[in-house]
Amino acid sequence: MSDPRHNSSELPSKPPIWNDPKYRALFFQIILVAALFYFFYSLVSNTLGNMEARGISTGFAFLSEKSGFDILMSLIPYSSDSTYGSTFVVGLLNTLLVGFLGIILATLLGFTMGIARLSKNWVIAKIATFYIEIFRNIPLLIQLFFWYIAVLGVLPSARDSHSLFDRFFLNVRGAYLPAPVAEDGMIFTGVAFVIGLIATFFASKWAKNKQIKTGQRPPLLLIALGLLIVAPLLVFFISGSPLSWDVPKLAGFNFAGGIEIIPELFALLLGLSIYTGAFIAEIVRSGILAVDHGQTEAALSVGLTPAQNLKLVVIPQALRVIIPPLTSQYLNLVKNSSLALAIAYPDIVAVFMGTTLNQTGQAVEITAMTMGVYLVISLSISLFMNWYNAKMSLVER
Amino acid sequence: MFVTDKILPELPAPQNTKGIVHWLKVNLFSGPVNTILTLFGLFLLYKIVPPAVQWVITDATWVAETRDTCRGEGKGACWAYIINRFDQVMYGFYPADERWRPNVAGIFLVLLAIPLFIEKTPKKAWLAGFILVIYPIIAYFLIRGGSFGLVPVDTNKWGGLMLTLIISFAGIVTALPLGVILALGRRSTMPIVKSFSIIFIEFWRGVPLITVLFMASVMLPLFLPEGTDFDKLARAMIGITLFQAAYIAEVVRGGLQAIPKGQYEAASAMGLSYWKSMALVILPQALTLVIPGLVNTFIALFKDTTLVLIIGLFDVLAVVEKVLSADAAWLGFHTEGLVFSAFVFWIFCFAMSRYSMSLERKLDTGHKR
CATH class of the missing domain: 1.10.287 (Helix Hairpins)
Known part of the structure; x- marks a missing residue:
């Protein structure tokens, strides 16, 4: 190796191979690939060995076997004669249902509270602040237990239900709507x-x-x-x-007809939307505050009315700030709906990763399928977010 | 013509431009809509606050030998239910004679942490390093026992608030370095390292923590060679660490992106190697910048520790929800247990979120022009 101080007229020679960034990068990556390969190889061989030792067969054949257990709530026809495959579908649909309803409710609550916190009305602003600070800082699981056990669990029996206009009923068995x-x-x-x-x-x-x-x-x-x-x-x-309206009626010990919302679903929706609503409220508030006051002044000085200012100037700009964190809150809501397990709402984790896994012992397949569902949901939401960000980002001239 | 030769005394300002009446008028009753909203809000408060205060404080029973003292017409919350078994709420099944050990560990941590919050402490980075690296090892040996003449206490005896704090503290200690490495990997120019980091981060961020905990408790034993096994707590910790590292990585990445390119260029112009420029120039700046974000992820982790109830560990929620409520002599006080644990978590999370907000304000001023 030549020392450049002594041969200053010559170009410095190429660095030795172990100092060349290109080869170094290659070397590190080869090591990483080898390590990963070894990791997954030993993982798979261990798993196969362990499963053989426990007498569990691999594969997805169990999906077409009879399940033999009932599910509390199902959006498709399901009985204990159905297959394990259909328990997956039932759980998935229940997860999507609670996610969809939860997103709507949380958005309504969050936007209302976020705007209320900015209200000039002192009482309203304080109520919104208390709501946000209380519910944001309590774990969702505790809130779910609270709604399920302490609120819905102590409701009266079907005979003494709370009723509204004799159309809506609330009792310990659930809520009933026309x-x-x-x-x-x-x-x-x-x-x-x-x-x-x-x-x-x-x-x-x-x-x-x-x-x-x-x-x-x-x-x-x-x-x-x-x-x-x-x-x-x-x-x-x-x-x-x-x-016409199919109004629920008391028949024997329970209600018949109408739409029945089981207490598990009701508690889950309450918990999820109140918890996520508090986060959404903060996002909405910071989004609105992020729009510079100069924008409002400019809008008013060019002759827009306050309502037009809100609609044409403030909201479009606030939305640009609000939407990205809002989508990640939606994503959180869907992922948090897996806490359904704790209060026995039959979502995909409770039904498929819980009961079905316990009965079949197909841990690897079932975990992979369940995680796959959440990954697909997450990826589609983040793809949407990227698309939206690209569409809404400032076009600078 | 009459001209007065006296100067009239100053009159006080009109009643309706100052004082409480004015304030009420502007803030609460400035128009019909506002008036209705105010009345509605007051009605809501009237419906919620007095009954809640009655239940929690005025009608509550604080001392009771048996359940019957708490029961009866017009009785509020039964705090005796919690107070009588407060030790269990704090320590789970940790043996009573050994409880000084977690206490010592806790006090030691508090003493170590206090200087971090004082502006003028020198060498804060070394102190933080000590807390994050050396302290956990000391605390583990102290609480777990089995050496230095301490009686071993199995992890399945750990519980209560102690376990909640241990899980969240150990979670952040183990996830932080992993998260930093993943964040660096995601910004790396090496394609395989980069895509590995992206896949790793997005995978863990895309699945709920429950499925991760399930995987850790059901599948980890399958993944390992025959005969090796971890206890339940270690399995949960592995799941939580991987999960949390992905979130920390994203926070740290935000900090890395916020460092101007000139800093990277200056570091390499000084002849620093990659690791040296990261350790001496980039990371100290980036990590300081993201402390509020890290505190926020820590709050999320702290709340998420309640999920270990589902895989059968006894954190503070599980103790009140599963152990205390199963006592046949004290049935029917679920609500008290839930409200108490909600209060415990609320105190911690609220304090931390206030701290992170004040930090944000403090860090923010440096960037104002």
Whole structure:
């Protein structure tokens, strides 16, 4: 190796191979791959050996075997004669149901509380602050137990249910709501609504064009309300109100008819939406505060009304800040719904990773399938988020 | 023409521009909508606060030998239920004679940690390093026992608030270095290292902690060679560490991205190797920047430790929910147990979140122009 101090006229020779960053990188990566390979090799061989020793056969054949247990709540026809495969579907659908309803409720609660915390009304702002600070800082599991055991568990029996207008009932067996039953002519109202939706889409394009051309903004909200609500309602009444309500009735010791919400689902929804709502409220608040006050001043000084300012200036900019953390809260809500296990709501973890795994002992397959479900949900939500971020990010000129 | 030659005394400001009436008018009754909202809010408070205060404080029973003292018309919460077995809530099944050991470990940690919160302490980084590396080893030997003449206490006897604190502290201690390495890996230029880090991080962030704990308790024994086995606590800790490391990695990555490129370039211009430039230049800045984020992940971890109840460990929630409530002489005080454990967690989490907020404010000023 030549010392550059002595041969200053020559170019410094290439560094030795163990100091060349390129070869070093290659070397480290080869080591990593080898280590990973060894890790997974020993993992797989250990697992296969252990399973053989315990007499568990590998493979997905167990999915078509008879399950032999009942599930508390199912969105598809299911009985103990169904297969283990259908326990997977039942659990998955229950998870999706609670995720979907939970997201809607948490969003409503979170936006209300986030805006309320910014209210000029002192009482309302303080109530919202207390709500956020209390529920954000208590573990979700405790909250679920609280709703399930301490609140829903001490409700009266079916005979002494709490009722609202004799239509809605709440007792220890769950909540009961009237179910809408569509009759023959209901299809017309549906068609009218779809037409209204399409018409609203075109109306908004027309309104935008008109605003660009003339500077005047047509009352789009009124038009949309008319098209989406008034017109379908008119059709509904003209076609003779073809909708009846299936009201739950006390039959024996329990209610029959209507929509039944089992207490497990009710507690889970309460817990998830109140807990996640507190986080969403903080996101909404910081999103609104992130819009500089100068924006509002500028909007008012060019002659927008306060309502227009909110709608056209503040909210679009606040949403840009709100949406990314909001989606990750949605993701958290779906993942947290797995705590259903603790209060026996039959979601995918409770049914499939719990009961089915205990009965079959197919730990590897079942864990992989369950985690796969959550990974697919997470990845699709984060793909959506990336797409949305790209669409909404500031286009700088 | 009359001209007065007296100066009139100053009148006080009109009643409605100052004082409580004015404040009420502006803040609560400034319009019909606001008035309705205020009344609604007050109604809500009236419905919730007085009954809650009555139940928790005024009507509560603090001292009771048996369950019957707590029961009866107009009786509120039965705190005697918790107080009578407070030791178990704190330590689980840890032997009574040995409880000085976790106490010593706890006091030692508090004494070590106090200087960290004092502005002028020199060599804070060394102190933090000591707490994160050396202290856990000392604390483990102290609490676990089995050497230095201490009676061994099996981990299945650990429980209560002690276990909650141990799991969350050990979780952060083990997950922090792993998370930092993963964050560096994700920013690496080596394609295999980078994609490995991304897959690792996204996998653990994509699944719920329950499934991770399940996997750790059901599948870990399958993964290991025949004959090797961990106890339940160690299995849970492995799951929590991997899970938490992924979240920490993302927080640290945020810090790494916030360091200007000039710092990286300056470090390599000084002739520092990769590891030296990371350890001496980049990470000290990046980690300081993300302390609030780390505290927030720690809060999340702290709340998540309650899930170990599901795999059969006895943290503070599990003790009140499973052990205390199973006592036949004291049936029917679930609510008290839940409210108590909620209160314990709330105190810790609220304090930490306030701390992280104040840190954020403190760090923020450095960047204001």
